Amino acid sequence: MFNVENVLEQLTLEEKVLLCQAKDMWHTNGVERLDIPGILLTDGPNGIRYNKPDSYLPEPSTAVPTESILSASWDRGLIRKVASLMAEECQYYGINVLLAPGVNAKRSPLGGRNFEYYSEDPYLTGTLAAEMIHTMQEHGVGTSIKHYAANDQETRRFTEDSSVDERTLREICLKPFEIVMKKAKPWTVMAAYPKLRGQHLCENSYLLQEILRKEYGYEGVVLSDWSATVNKVESHKNGLDLEMGSFYRKEELLSAVQSGDIGEETINEHAKRVLELIKKSLEGKKETDADWNAHHETAREASAKSAVLLKNEQGVLPLARGAHITVVGKFAEQPHIRGGGSSGTNSGSIDIPLTFIKEYADVVYAPGYESEQTDAVLIQEAAKAAKNTDAVIVFTGTTDLTESEGCDRINMLLPESQIDLVNAVAGVNANVIIVNSSGAPVEFRQIEGSVKAILHMGLGGEGMGKACAELLFGDANPSGKLSETFPIRIENTPAYPFYPGYNDDVIYHEEILVGYRYYDTKKIPVQYPFGHGLSYTSFTYSDLRLSTNELRNGEKLAISLKVKNTGNRIGEEIVQFYVSAPKSYMPRPEKELKEFAKVELKPGETKEIHVKLDDSAFSYYIPHLHRYAVESGEYIIMAAASSQDIRLSETIIYHSEDELRLPFTEYNSMGEFYNDDRYENVTKKVYTKLGITENHFMFPILSSIIVKDLPAVMALPKVSPDGEPISIPKLQRCLLENRWID
Ligand code: BGC
Numbered sequence: 001m002f003n004v005e006n007v008l009e010q011l012t013l014e015e016k017v018l019l020c021q022a023k024d025m026w027h028t029n030g031v032e033r034l035d036i037p038g039i040l041l042t043d044g045p046n047g048i049r050y051n052k053p054d055s056y057l058p059e060p061s062t063a064v065p066t067e068s069i070l071s072a073s074w075d076r077g078l079i080r081k082v083a084s085l086m087a088e089e090c091q092y093y094g095i096n097v098l099l100a101p102g103v104n105a106k107r108s109p110l111g112g113r114n115f116e117y118y119s120e121d122p123y124l125t126g127t128l129a130a131e132m133i134h135t136m137q138e139h140g141v142g143t144s145i146k147h148y149a150a151n152d153q154e155t156r157r158f159t160e161d162s163s164v165d166e167r168t169l170r171e172i173c174l175k176p177f178e179i180v181m182k183k184a185k186p187w188t189v190m191a192a193y194p195k196l197r198g199q200h201l202c203e204n205s206y207l208l209q210e211i212l213r214k215e216y217g218y219e220g221v222v223l224s225d226w227s228a229t230v231n232k233v234e235s236h237k238n239g240l241d242l243e244m245g246s247f248y249r250k251e252e253l254l255s256a257v258q259s260g261d262i263g264e265e266t267i268n269e270h271a272k273r274v275l276e277l278i279k280k281s282l283e284g285k286k287e288t289d290a291d292w293n294a295h296h297e298t299a300r301e302a303s304a305k306s307a308v309l310l311k312n313e314q315g316v317l318p319l320a321r322g323a324h325i326t327v328v329g330k331f332a333e334q335p336h337i338r339g340g341g342s343s344g345t346n347s348g349s350i351d352i353p354l355t356f357i358k359e360y361a362d363v364v365y366a367p368g369y370e371s372e373q374t375d376a377v378l379i380q381e382a383a384k385a386a387k388n389t390d391a392v393i394v395f396t397g398t399t400d401l402t403e404s405e406g407c408d409r410i411n412m413l414l415p416e417s418q419i420d421l422v423n424a425v426a427g428v429n430a431n432v433i434i435v436n437s438s439g440a441p442v443e444f445r446q447i448e449g450s451v452k453a454i455l456h457m458g459l460g461g462e463g464m465g466k467a468c469a470e471l472l473f474g475d476a477n478p479s480g481k482l483s484e485t486f487p488i489r490i491e492n493t494p495a496y497p498f499y500p501g502y503n504d505d506v507i508y509h510e511e512i513l514v515g516y517r518y519y520d521t522k523k524i525p526v527q528y529p530f531g532h533g534l535s536y537t538s539f540t541y542s543d544l545r546l547s548t549n550e551l552r553n554g555e556k557l558a559i560s561l562k563v564k565n566t567g568n569r570i571g572e573e574i575v576q577f578y579v580s581a582p583k584s585y586m587p588r589p590e591k592e593l594k595e596f597a598k599v600e601l602k603p604g605e606t607k608e609i610h611v612k613l614d615d616s617a618f619s620y621y622i623p624h625l626h627r628y629a630v631e632s633g634e635y636i637i638m639a640a641a642s643s644q645d646i647r648l649s650e651t652i653i654y655h656s657e658d659e660l661r662l663p664f665t666e667y668n669s670m671g672e673f674y675n676d677d678r679y680e681n682v683t684k685k686v687y688t689k690l691g692i693t694e695n696h697f698m699f700p701i702l703s704s705i706i707v708k709d710l711p712a713v714m715a716l717p718k719v720s721p722d723g724e725p726i727s728i729p730k731l732q733r734c735l736l737e738n739r740w741i742d
Pocket of ligand 1: 043044099146225226342
């Protein structure tokens with residue numbers, strides 16, 4: 001294998017410039033003269049989308065559940081299994097870097113690409129993304145974590161300018177990237193299309209240089225989203241290594257180096273990173289056959305383990321084998337399994353739900369709808385079919401037209417044709433069960449009262465059809481829990497009405513209150529809370545134990561908890577650990593997810609689970625300190641079955657060395673000094689010297705004098721009450737320096 005430094009020394013400027021830009025749509029340049037090939041990068045998060053040159057139809061690959069529903073499994077092992085599958089298919093096609101995973105924030109359920117992103121919670125997102133990245137790269141295939149960063153909408157994505165306050169940027173938008181940088185080292189990071197604070201993301205020096213390189217210590221390649229580079233020279237100056245999507249721009253960079261606008265050492269740095277990426281890719285390359293059957297089985301397993309049973313009144317599910325069932329809804333025969341846009345796959349085999357449901361039951365089928373528009377005749381036929389059967393399964397969901405790259409949804413509603421269908425069958429049958437396929441929340445309020453059960457399959461990939469049949473008839477036990485809240489209506493969501501903004505101004509007015517952070521803090525009722533999901537069995541939690549009740553910086557808190565399966569089926573429970581700081585210097589969400597564990601239990605079985613929390617579970621971003629810090633005080637540690645189902649909690653006291661409050665200045669008032677515990681001792685001494693007693697503070701005028709004015713106001717007394725001479729400037733210094741000066 002070549003030596004990067006040696007190669008770099010031999011390269012001409014033109015060859016180095018070429019390394020920094022794509023050769024064609026999916027390849028980088030190599031150095032032909034030295035037998036160094038370019039590498040192949042392709043989409044995407046939900047399976048491989050590989051187009052052979054000159055072909056518009058992607059090669060066959062396994063469509064796995066989209067990130068939005070895979071994350072509802074909260075299952076690190078499952079993510080690793082899915083990642084191994086994708087890595088194997090990449091190796092099969094000779095793909096060196098997969099353009100995945102997507103980890104952007106879900107400011108609004110309307111985000112058109114939300115299905116490509118994991119969760120509304122940055123900790124869950126970052127943790128699962130790190131598993132995905134680590135596993136793929138272990139198998140010799142690189143990843144490209146995307147879209148860096150604050151690219152949280154599709155509307156005007158090439159021109160919009162995100163205005164995000166520093167704390168929200170850190171705690172919501174960047175957090176998943178930060179977690180990933182610590183836990184896994186992605187070979188590449190994809191800089192996104194829009195602007196942040198007026199600067200395009202491919203040339204955003206704050207994000208690329210200050211945060212990614214300096215703070216996170218990232219050493220891999222920063223590449224552009226496809227054709228996202230607006231000013232090529234500025235981008236390279238500000239930290240972009242590799243321009244993708246545009247391949248005719250070498251002259252721009254060449255002449256910028258020749259004219260001295262950009263230093264050759266900068267190009268050397270970028271070219272070096274690209275060479276390192278090529279080297280890693282070549283070293284990771286393996287000749288592999290893809291085991292398509294095993295991959296299909298993994299896709300099915302992933303779908304079954306991710307699905308969320310939202311509602312199950314009177315135990316209508318699981319259905320009895322051999323029951324007489326009506327199935328309605330076109331999605332039963334043409335399932336909606338993926339979103340639209342660059343992550344679309346071409347799966348070789350798709351499980352059809354209707355086929356698999358027929359293996360369990362005596363089925364009557366009626367399509368009920370053809371499109372989003374209500375068809376009265378189809379609905380009538382469906383209602384007729386629904387009469388006198390044991391239950392009706394209705395397939396609902398969004399379509400590729402509504403959930404896709406390039407556009408945001410305009411509302412959170414199910415199509416009218418489906419709402420009318422559900423209400424019509426509910427008029428003739430009391431046991432209506434919904435199987436929903438969407439990559440983001442939909443409003444159920446128009447049908448909620450008419451249905452007994454809702455099984456949310458998300459965009460479940462090619463194995464979703466069999467998985468849903470197994471779940472409906474109890475061959476599999478639902479264990480997924482929502483990785484994003486299902487709000488009651490769009491008007492209740494945090495970014496409403498700021499999303500997607502006006503003109504190009506996208507202002508994150510909701511700040512850190514995204515998802516459950518918003519609903520739980522503001523006590524806004526939701527349809528189904530974050531972390532919610534039912535099972536066919538039941539679990540109890542007991543014996544929550546903490547390793548200590550007092551913590552200090554750098555120490556870890558070990559937590560243990562017992563979970564028991566109290567029902568009569570084997571099942572898996574996802575236990576969530578939230579931390580709440582009831583009192584804090586700056587506003588904080590009512591609670592935040594800090595850890596989770598998934599455990600499988602046989603009927604009657606109890607297992608103990610163990611997790612650990614470190615400083616990051618208690619800290620938050622303090623803008624004036626330019627870092628995360630932990631506040632001293634009381635914290636509640638909660639073990640929960642969802643963000644709104646807290647089963648057990650314990651309290652700890654954190655003694656932190658961090659001082660979060662701004663130091664006082666000469667513009668703070670005497671009263672503020674007097675009432676602040678940091679200055680209390682010195683202030684008391686100063687006031688004693690001045691002969692000021694607590695009674696003086698009865699006169700607001702005295703307490704509101706700012707320290708700067710102390711000499712003027714205290715011009716008269718020259719001796720203290722005990723007869724000693726006093727110097728007002730000295731006392732003023734005592735206050736400002738917060739120490740007694742003799
Ligand atoms: C998308 C990326 C994708 C790239 C290549 C862009 O339009 O934003 O997510 O990886 O195209 O298909």
